[in-house]
Amino acid sequence: MMALVHSHYSLQAGVVSPQAWVQAAAARGYRSLALADVDGLYGAVEFAQAARRQGLQAIIGAMLEWTPGRWYTALVKTAAGYRQLCRLLTARHTWPRFTLAQAASQGGIDELIFLSRSSEVLAGLSALVAPESLYALPCLADAVGSRQPFLWSALASSHPSVWIPDAWLLEESDRTVFDCLGALRHRRGRSGGLDLSHPGSLLPEALAWSRRHPDRRAAEAIMASCVFEFSFGQPLLPRLALPGRRTAPQHLELLSRQGLERRYPRGHARRARAEQRLGKELEVVIAKGIADYFLYVHDIVAFARGEDIPVGVRGSAAACILSYLLGFTECCPIEHDLYFERFLNPGRRDYPDIDLDIADVRRDEVVDFCYRRWGADHVAMVATVQCYRERGARRDAARLLGLSRERLERLEAGLEACPDLERLTAMLTGRPRHL
Numbered sequence: 001m002m003a004l005v006h007s008h009y010s011l012q013a014g015v016v017s018p019q020a021w022v023q024a025a026a027a028r029g030y031r032s033l034a035l036a037d038v039d040g041l042y043g044a045v046e047f048a049q050a051a052r053r054q055g056l057q058a059i060i061g062a063m064l065e066w067t068p069g070r071w072y073t074a075l076v077k078t079a080a081g082y083r084q085l086c087r088l089l090t091a092r093h094t095w096p097r098f099t100l101a102q103a104a105s106q107g108g109i110d111e112l113i114f115l116s117r118s119s120e121v122l123a124g125l126s127a128l129v130a131p132e133s134l135y136a137l138p139c140l141a142d143a144v145g146s147r148q149p150f151l152w153s154a155l156a157s158s159h160p161s162v163w164i165p166d167a168w169l170l171e172e173s174d175r176t177v178f179d180c181l182g183a184l185r186h187r188r189g190r191s192g193g194l195d196l197s198h199p200g201s202l203l204p205e206a207l208a209w210s211r212r213h214p215d216r217r218a219a220e221a222i223m224a225s226c227v228f229e230f231s232f233g234q235p236l237l238p239r240l241a242l243p244g245r246r247t248a249p250q251h252l253e254l255l256s257r258q259g260l261e262r263r264y265p266r267g268h269a270r271r272a273r274a275e276q277r278l279g280k281e282l283e284v285v286i287a288k289g290i291a292d293y294f295l296y297v298h299d300i301v302a303f304a305r306g307e308d309i310p311v312g313v314r315g316s317a318a319a320c321i322l323s324y325l326l327g328f329t330e331c332c333p334i335e336h337d338l339y340f341e342r343f344l345n346p347g348r349r350d351y352p353d354i355d356l357d358i359a360d361v362r363r364d365e366v367v368d369f370c371y372r373r374w375g376a377d378h379v380a381m382v383a384t385v386q387c388y389r390e391r392g393a394r395r396d397a398a399r400l401l402g403l404s405r406e407r408l409e410r411l412e413a414g415l416e417a418c419p420d421l422e423r424l425t426a427m428l429t430g431r432p433r434h435l
Contacts, residue, residue, distance in 0.1 A: 001206040002032040002219045003165045004073065004115070004137075006063065008432050009043030009385070012185050013194055015177045015431070016170045018047035021203075024170050026054045029206030032223045034059035036073045038194075039092055041085070042385055042432075048230050059226040062089055066100070071194075072116040072125060073137075074109070076228045081111030088112075104128050113222055115162060117198060122159050135162040135218055139198055162218040165200025165209055172202060177427045183400055235351060238378075240292040248291040252322075253282055255298060259325030263332070270334050277321045277333075281340055285322065288344065290351065297354045298326045303369045310359040311366075316343040317354040328354070383435040388428045397424035 005021045008014040018035060025033045033056050035047045044060050051058035061075035062085060076082045087107035092098050100109070114129050116122050117137040125134055136159045169175055175196070182194065196202075200209065210216065242251055256278055264274040285291055304311035305327065313328040319338035323329045333340070344352050358366050370379045388396070398408045401420060410416045 001030050001210055001216070002034065002057075002059075002223055003030050003167060003200070003203060003206075004034045004036060004061075005167045005203065007035060007037055007043045007047065009040060010038040010063070011040070011042075011385075011432055011434055012181050013038055013178075014168065015174045015181065016168075018043045019050045020170060021167075022047065022050040022054050022056060024203060026056055028203065030056065032057035032059060032219075034061050034073075034075055034222075034226070036061035036063045036075065038063045039065075040089060042435075045230060049232065052232075057223060057226075058229070059223075060228060061085070064088075064092060064100075066116070066118065066121040066124060070116075070118040070121050072114055072118070072121050075113040075115070075222065075226055077111045077113060077225045078228050080108075082228050084108050084111055100125075101128055113225060117166075126159070131159075132221075135160055135222070137162060137164075137166055137198070138200065160218050161215075162222065163213040163215050164219050165203055166198060167200055167203040168194075168196055169202040174202075177431075180397075180400055180424060180427065184396055187399060235289075237289055237351075238292050238296060240295050248295055249282075249286045252285070252291040252294055255295075256282065256322055256325045259327065263325055270332075273334055274321060277340070278325065281320060281322050284340075284344055284346055287346070288351070293354065294322060294326065297328065297356070299373060300356065300366060300370065301326070301328050303373075304358060304366055307362075307365065309362045309365060310357075312357050313354060314357050315355045316352065319343050323354070328356075385432045386434050388431050388433050390425060390429050392433070393428035394421065394425045396428060397421050400424060 003025060005016070005025070006014045007016055007018045007021060009018070014037060021035070022033060033047075033051060035043060035058070037043055039062065041060065041062060048058040048060065059075055060082065061073055063071055063073050066072055074085055074088065076085055084107055088100075088103050088109065091103040091107070095102075103109070109129065110133075112129075113133045113135070114125050115135050115137050116125065117139040122134065122136055138161070168178060178196070240248055242248065246254075260274060260278060264271045268274075285294065301311055301313075303309075312330075313323050317323050318329045318331055319333050319342050320340055321333050324332055331338070367381070394412070395408070398411075398421060401418075401424070403411070403418070403421065407416070411418050411421060
């Protein structure tokens with residue numbers, strides 16, 4: 001049995017964490033769970049890890065808007081499908097006028113499965129998607145007095161129906177927060193087209209759902225097609241394309257030997273210690289498989305220094321003689337008794353970071369260089385999810401209640417009490433808000 005869910009990583013829309021969805025799905029009898037958040041994959045890894053711990057099949061997806069108020073869901077079938085969905089979401093966020101047709105022509109969508117409850121969206125998707133990868137979700141009955149609790153948007157078309165819950169809520173009490181977030185989206189001028197007027201918006205028991213809707217053929221087909229899994233514990237390290245037949249370890253040794261001649265010319269008091277230490281560090285770095293990483297950083301630092309952009313390494317990477325020889329730092333680790341093992345040692349299982357400090361007023365120049373040097377397909381910006389803190393939650397709660405700034409200041413000063421404000425504040429605090 002399969003269910004489709006949406007987590008609080010549907011920013012300013014979802015209310016349930018991926019972990020809570022997985023635990024509830026397992027307890028309610030589901031074997032497979034698909035997570036499809038609005039316009040993003042921010043909760044995908046957390047969700048997949050939680051599902052693996054619970055023994056559930058985790059299907060990764062995302063929810064996108066076709067036209068205002070009309071949505072579709074894309075689910076990943078394979079690793080190629082995951083790459084396609086990532087490109088699709090990137091286009092969704094960066095193109096001024098995003099269309100699925102244009103995105104499909106550039107990045108492909110053949111390794112994705114599409115679901116929608118809108119007949120308009122299904123008709124549009126049918127021109128882009130293979131019939132076996134397109135399904136209709138349940139919607140409410142249009143006919144008054146229908147004997148069935150709902151009809152299916154697929155009944156009047158050729159699209160097969162997939163009888164699965166499409167849940168935003170775990171418990172009925174989640175509805176209040178969902179409605180609050182919807183009101184906040186509306187106040188900010190964002191799409192308010194998310195609603196819960198469809199069957200399964202509150203996750204039911206799997207047995208009760210299957211008794212009511214016994215046709216599971218489409219759901220089983222989706223579960224069989226969606227085989228993608230994250231390769232946790234298997235590092236995907238960048239590999240630098242080098243001219244000729246030189247390997248990354250060979251090129252790193254060449255550059256570091258050149259740096260050795262500059263920093264510790266023959267006759268230098270620390271030359272012998274530097275040579276010994278360089279040999280040891282190269283051995284560990286190459287064995288760990290991160291020679292390419294040092295070369296990437298070398299290119300970035302070389303560009304910054306060539307453009308007179310202040311740059312320097314910080315943290316434990318400054319303890320490497322490699323960092324000193326490659327120009328990442330001006331601090332000699334031998335002179336200052338810095339230990340390479342703080343950065344990396346043969347017993348370390350995870351991978352180290354080389355953190356660079358770059359002048360903030362010229363940071364964008366370095367970012368632009370990275371995109372030019374390696375291309376947009378190989379460079380990504382890292383984001384963090386900002387959650388509501390109590391003060392911000394209180395301010396948004398006050399907006400929902402229509403409280404004036406003066407009234408809010410009196411409440412924050414303890415001069416008045418407002419139970420509704422405190423209740424809404426508590427509901428919002430700790431929830432993801434924005435990137």
